[in-house]
Amino acid sequence: MSSPKAQLEKLPRSIQAILVLGAIALAAFPLIPLTGGEFYLQMLSQMMILAIFAMSLDLLQGVSGLVSLGHAAYFGLAGYALAFLTPADTPISLWWALPASALGAGLAALIIGFFVVRTHGIYFIMVTMAFAQMVFFLFFDNKALGGSDGVYVNFRPDASVFGWAGIDLENKTTFYYFTLLLLVLVYAFLRRLLFSPFGRVLAGIRVNEHRMRAVGYGTFGYKLAAFTLAGALAGVAGFLWAAQTGYVNPELMGFHMSAHAIMMVILGGMGNFAGAIVGAFAFEYVMHFFKDLTKHWQLLMGTFIVLVVVFAPRGLLGLVERFSSKRGKA
Amino acid sequence: MDFANFLIQLLNSLQYGLLLFMLAAGLTLIFGIMGVVNLAHGSFYMLGAYLAWFLVGQLDSLVLAIVLGTVIAVALGWLLEWSLFRHFYHRDHLDQVLLTFGLIYIFEEVRSILWGDDVHAVQVPEVLNWSIPLTDNLSYPVYRLVMSGVCIALALGLYLLISKTRLGMKIRAGAFNREMTESLGINIRLIHGVVFALGVALAAIAGMIASPIASVYPGMGSSVLIMCFVVVVIGGIGSVRGALVAALLVGLVDTFGKVLVPQIAGMAVYMLMALVLLYKPEGLFKQ
Numbered sequence: 001m002s003s004p005k006a007q008l009e010k011l012p013r014s015i016q017a018i019l020v021l022g023a024i025a026l027a028a029f030p031l032i033p034l035t036g037g038e039f040y041l042q043m044l045s046q047m048m049i050l051a052i053f054a055m056s057l058d059l060l061q062g063v064s065g066l067v068s069l070g071h072a073a074y075f076g077l078a079g080y081a082l083a084f085l086t087p088a089d090t091p092i093s094l095w096w097a098l099p100a101s102a103l104g105a106g107l108a109a110l111i112i113g114f115f116v117v118r119t120h121g122i123y124f125i126m127v128t129m130a131f132a133q134m135v136f137f138l139f140f141d142n143k144a145l146g147g148s149d150g151v152y153v154n155f156r157p158d159a160s161v162f163g164w165a166g167i168d169l170e171n172k173t174t175f176y177y178f179t180l181l182l183l184v185l186v187y188a189f190l191r192r193l194l195f196s197p198f199g200r201v202l203a204g205i206r207v208n209e210h211r212m213r214a215v216g217y218g219t220f221g222y223k224l225a226a227f228t229l230a231g232a233l234a235g236v237a238g239f240l241w242a243a244q245t246g247y248v249n250p251e252l253m254g255f256h257m258s259a260h261a262i263m264m265v266i267l268g269g270m271g272n273f274a275g276a277i278v279g280a281f282a283f284e285y286v287m288h289f290f291k292d293l294t295k296h297w298q299l300l301m302g303t304f305i306v307l308v309v310v311f312a313p314r315g316l317l318g319l320v321e322r323f324s325s326k327r328g329k330a
Numbered sequence: 331m332d333f334a335n336f337l338i339q340l341l342n343s344l345q346y347g348l349l350l351f352m353l354a355a356g357l358t359l360i361f362g363i364m365g366v367v368n369l370a371h372g373s374f375y376m377l378g379a380y381l382a383w384f385l386v387g388q389l390d391s392l393v394l395a396i397v398l399g400t401v402i403a404v405a406l407g408w409l410l411e412w413s414l415f416r417h418f419y420h421r422d423h424l425d426q427v428l429l430t431f432g433l434i435y436i437f438e439e440v441r442s443i444l445w446g447d448d449v450h451a452v453q454v455p456e457v458l459n460w461s462i463p464l465t466d467n468l469s470y471p472v473y474r475l476v477m478s479g480v481c482i483a484l485a486l487g488l489y490l491l492i493s494k495t496r497l498g499m500k501i502r503a504g505a506f507n508r509e510m511t512e513s514l515g516i517n518i519r520l521i522h523g524v525v526f527a528l529g530v531a532l533a534a535i536a537g538m539i540a541s542p543i544a545s546v547y548p549g550m551g552s553s554v555l556i557m558c559f560v561v562v563v564i565g566g567i568g569s570v571r572g573a574l575v576a577a578l579l580v581g582l583v584d585t586f587g588k589v590l591v592p593q594i595a596g597m598a599v600y601m602l603m604a605l606v607l608l609y610k611p612e613g614l615f616k617q
Binding site: 061067069115116118119121122123125126127129130131133134137138140141255259262263266296298299301302303304305306308309310313 | 423427434436552562595600603613
């Protein structure tokens, strides 16, 4: 069966406008005096973190056509890395904990990728899921690694530069802006990557891997590199998640988390990273909405997912694009 | 490990492997013939176990419960195929993953609404509730033996159905070349419905017969689903024979892993999978 069609590689004006407006709204949000503002600040931070996570998956799913059903493993591993790196009585420096956690997640992705990247299509889906589950049980079953209860992150990382404590991540607003900054940076990096020779090869692999090999590209290496990079970026998101919540547990690496990331990418639209951001926000919003509505939220969530698959396989941005191109013609 | 102990572990691994085979066979059959990847397969196992618990409470007989439960599972499978899955045969695997993931949520909640979130136990039927003594202090429960027997009988039935009957011939033809089969006047839609219902029924039966030895609890489908994936990946996707060999292998590695090297027991099966993938990225019996 053909690999999923990526879409909207070159973003139409309407979608660029949505992104810019969204970024402005996110930047301005902490300035609005709102009752329960801190709660919303935290919620939006989480959505931005998940957006980074979804973008990292989109590099595999939308760009390279590799649907990983185990991407949460790298998200969770980086979170655990922060939890275990942080000493019991003092915060750890952000400037080496973040790269170390992301590299650790990337390394895990490199090792696992060596096995999974050799497989194709549905096999890839199953094998990524199985390996992620192995990581899940490694932590779930081992008391030394926190077991099913998880581990607390004793302190938020310390982001001071040579004694200047201007960036204080304990402050919710500062953390919010720090996350926003990383969201923008990761987006810019991935967009740049998409149009680099490396990105073009990945897109070529999605369209027809055999042809790419025939042309002379070592597709295994390219796919492995993409898998590793995606793992490391998922690690950035996982690190932020652990830093924000101050707590990690095996659920972060679980099957539902991985499936949610896939859902976010689909919901927004694949292959351009903008969709992943929109999808992450939309998905989280819908989930919160259903959870507030009823204790049987899973029924609504399941129905919602089924309806999206049936009726909007190209995602929300696909709808926006269709709408705006129709108006353009008229 | 002395002989009696070894025998017990061997029987346990056989029983676990055969149970896994029932599940993996349905999964791989549905994939091999319709090309559908079904994440909700574990949910059918869970529904089977809950059905067994509920029906035993109503009917006071495990055998009757399994018979009635099988009928319900077949009906459910047929209904799902007719209403949802047939529209997804030509869609991307990604869409199928999402559809069935959505179904997991729906099934979990329906289960919660109908039967609550408690953990339940099902009594072993009186007739089978005894053990065969092996040594002075070791014995083997008869129910587990009967379980293995039922699994073997069903596996044999499945084999005969697919390789010896007219229906099986049509199923194989449909998997091989859908258009050609259709143009020969065979009702392929009906065949798909039958295969899907069969897969669902196998998963539900596995859940029902396993309910007396394993507790019945929410979310019990997901760990089983992942083991099924491991089995299918090792055996080679779409191959029922591969699923049998892989399931028995997984049963052995898991059971003896727990006894011999408990430190890595949870991971032993995945190591087996990694090893197989290293040499055969397409599984042992790739068709």
